[in-house]
Amino acid sequence: MAESEKKEEKQKKLKKVSKKSLRSMQKNHQRHMLRTSARIVKYGTKGFSRNIWLSTAATVVMSITLIILFVTVVASVILTNTAEMMKDKIDITIYFKPNTSAEVLSQLTERLEEDSNIKNVETSTSEEEYKKFLEENKTSDEIINILDADMEKMMINKMQATMRIKVYDVDNLDSVKTIVEEDKLFTQYTDKEKVPTYDVNRAEIATITSWARIARTGGIVLAVVFLIISVLIIFSTIRMAIFSRREEIYMMKLVGADKRFIRGPFLVEAELCGIIAGIVAGSASYFGFKFLAPKLQSYGISVSQIENVLDSNKLILVFLAFIVAGIIIGRISARLAVSRYLNKA
Amino acid sequence: MILLDSVTKQYPGDAEPALDSVSFHIEPNEFVFLVGKSGAGKSSLIKMITKEEIPDSGKIIVGGIDLDYVKKRHIPGYRRRLGVVFQDFKLLPRRTVYENVAFALEIAGMSGRDIRKTVPKVLELVDLLDQAKKFPAQLSGGQQQRVSIARSVARQPKILIADEPTANLDKLTTAEIIALLKKINDFGTTVLVSTHDESVVNALQKRVITLKDGKVVNDQKDNGIYKLDAAPAPKLPVRQMQVPGHALKPRPGVVPTRPVATQGIVRPATPQAVTKPTAKTKRKVI
Numbered sequence: 001m002a003e004s005e006k007k008e009e010k011q012k013k014l015k016k017v018s019k020k021s022l023r024s025m026q027k028n029h030q031r032h033m034l035r036t037s038a039r040i041v042k043y044g045t046k047g048f049s050r051n052i053w054l055s056t057a058a059t060v061v062m063s064i065t066l067i068i069l070f071v072t073v074v075a076s077v078i079l080t081n082t083a084e085m086m087k088d089k090i091d092i093t094i095y096f097k098p099n100t101s102a103e104v105l106s107q108l109t110e111r112l113e114e115d116s117n118i119k120n121v122e123t124s125t126s127e128e129e130y131k132k133f134l135e136e137n138k139t140s141d142e143i144i145n146i147l148d149a150d151m152e153k154m155m156i157n158k159m160q161a162t163m164r165i166k167v168y169d170v171d172n173l174d175s176v177k178t179i180v181e182e183d184k185l186f187t188q189y190t191d192k193e194k195v196p197t198y199d200v201n202r203a204e205i206a207t208i209t210s211w212a213r214i215a216r217t218g219g220i221v222l223a224v225v226f227l228i229i230s231v232l233i234i235f236s237t238i239r240m241a242i243f244s245r246r247e248e249i250y251m252m253k254l255v256g257a258d259k260r261f262i263r264g265p266f267l268v269e270a271e272l273c274g275i276i277a278g279i280v281a282g283s284a285s286y287f288g289f290k291f292l293a294p295k296l297q298s299y300g301i302s303v304s305q306i307e308n309v310l311d312s313n314k315l316i317l318v319f320l321a322f323i324v325a326g327i328i329i330g331r332i333s334a335r336l337a338v339s340r341y342l343n344k345a
Numbered sequence: 346m347i348l349l350d351s352v353t354k355q356y357p358g359d360a361e362p363a364l365d366s367v368s369f370h371i372e373p374n375e376f377v378f379l380v381g382k383s384g385a386g387k388s389s390l391i392k393m394i395t396k397e398e399i400p401d402s403g404k405i406i407v408g409g410i411d412l413d414y415v416k417k418r419h420i421p422g423y424r425r426r427l428g429v430v431f432q433d434f435k436l437l438p439r440r441t442v443y444e445n446v447a448f449a450l451e452i453a454g455m456s457g458r459d460i461r462k463t464v465p466k467v468l469e470l471v472d473l474l475d476q477a478k479k480f481p482a483q484l485s486g487g488q489q490q491r492v493s494i495a496r497s498v499a500r501q502p503k504i505l506i507a508d509e510p511t512a513n514l515d516k517l518t519t520a521e522i523i524a525l526l527k528k529i530n531d532f533g534t535t536v537l538v539s540t541h542d543e544s545v546v547n548a549l550q551k552r553v554i555t556l557k558d559g560k561v562v563n564d565q566k567d568n569g570i571y572k573l574d575a576a577p578a579p580k581l582p583v584r585q586m587q588v589p590g591h592a593l594k595p596r597p598g599v600v601p602t603r604p605v606a607t608q609g610i611v612r613p614a615t616p617q618a619v620t621k622p623t624a625k626t627k628r629k630v631i
Contacts, residue, residue: 039451047439050439248438248439251436251437252452254435255424255425255435256423256424256425256426256427256449256452257452258421259421261451261452
């Protein structure tokens with residue numbers, strides 16, 4: 001009994017000791033990793049400043065590519081928005097006989113809204129049309145002076161009620177056409193002399209639609225192409241920078257440095273390039289856009305969406321995106337370039 | 346400490362093997378010269394020991410480690426156990442003398458405090474403490490080699506391997522470097538020096554392993570004298586090297602040189618101080 005108790009005690013002691021030593025080993029390992037990381041950052045920063053010309057070249061190239069990327073994304077958004085905006089302006093106007101009541105118009109609207117292609121229907125009675133007319137001509141003294149009560153009545157009686165229809169798919173207006181031409185209520189109230197045009201703007205609509213499509217798909221394709229080109233350019237620049245230091249990599253290997261210790265400072269250098277390039281490119285893009293936005297707007301190009309983003313709290317996110325993009329591109333390029341020499345040596 | 350057993354290596358495209366069944370054993374604390382003409386296989390052999398190359402056959406055991414079992418991911422760890430000095434110094438050009446030496450300790454995971462204690466001591470040993478902030482390009486060849494030695498001994502390895510450490514240096518600096526290597530050997534480190542400079546070998550009179558066409562043709566345990574077959578006789582006067590604590594005994598016909606102490610390392614006397622050796626001496630010294 002006594003012996004077995006002793007054995008148990010021994011085993012307990014051993015367990016305690018092994019736990020302690022394991023804990024201290026883990027602590028030592030953690031300390032070692034922290035120390036190594038700190039050294040990697042230190043040498044990366046030093047390397048960046050000591051190879052200032054190569055670092056500057058890599059940063060400039062990275063800044064330019066990030067700006068190109070920003071321009072591509074912005075152009076895609078602007079084109080899509082402008083096309084959408086223009087497309088939104090397209091509507092079909094149906095003219096009704098004067099004095100068609102609001103109730104009838106709402107009935108007609110209900111009929112139309114049964115069609116899933118209908119996005120929005122705006123109606124306007126004769127009175128409303130007259131008010132619009134007055135609003136549009138309030139500065140014209142001639143018109144205002146000649147208006148009296150009789151004249152007003154006559155005008156209202158002459159004014160046609162209208163219906164403005166906006167659709168989701170401008171290429172597919174046949175269903176709308178069928179309702180307007182064949183529905184009894186419509187045929188009863190529509191002005192036969194003013195036939196709504198479904199085909200006149202087809203060409204225009206088609207152009208805008210295709211532009212919108214090109215802007216959307218082309219923007220994505222362009223962004224991807226520029227991303228690939230930019231990664232290649234940055235990769236080549238960083239590879240050149242590392243090529244000039246391949247001997248250094250070889251020396252470090254011979255002295256017994258771990259891969260992580262050799263690769264680390266190069267990655268830190270590339271990441272520093274990425275951070276600086278992100279800040280430079282972000283600032284340049286922001287001020288460049290602020291400068292060009294009014295000019296673009298004067299050409300009827302929609303920049304409001306981008307402006308809204310840049311003027312809000314999201315600006316910080318945009319800058320962060322620039323910096324993160326710079327870091328990722330730099331890190332990937334440096335990793336690929338270093339591993340080439342790291343595995344060779 | 347270092348054991349080679351029938352090590353053979355043939356590079357693709359070569360008619361003859363670079364190393365042909367090379368076997369020898371270096372004891373702990375030994376100072377051994379590995380000599381031979383260019384192409385004899387010295388560098389190949391050192392590359393095998395540092396695991397830069399792998400032999401086609403045979404066994405290499407260094408410091409009790411069988412290199413067959415050192416996997417690729419363990420090579421850095423294995424290399425950190427050795428001190429290696431290269432012919433072309435292999436210093437990191439963008440780091441200062443201090444950082445070059447500290448690098449060897451940093452990769453071993455030594456704490457910053459210990460590094461700050463160790464590096465000045467090692468730099469003092471190689472007499473370069475005042476050059477700590479300089480970059481390698483600002484130093485002479487001899488000074489660069491001393492930095493390289495400082496880096497290799499900073500971790501206090503049990504084995505120091507020097508591949509043609511004096512090949513790019515003048516005679517005076519060569520003497521300094523060899524003296525330094527001897528000093529390190531005196532501290533208890535096993536030193537293997539490859540060279541084709543016979544004056545270096547003959548001055549120290551240590552064990553000499555001679556390689557020829559990839560084979561060990563001679564292994565002189567003590568007082569090894571090396572004579573390079575095809576080498577022309579060096580011009581007179583032949584300078585003798587003096588190592589602190591290892592003063593050479595005067596030989597018949599040779600007037601003992603007066604050592605000139607410079608910065609802790611005993612430099613050989615100026616050539617004018619040495620009398621012209623006789624034909625007999627010349628034969629012996631060479």
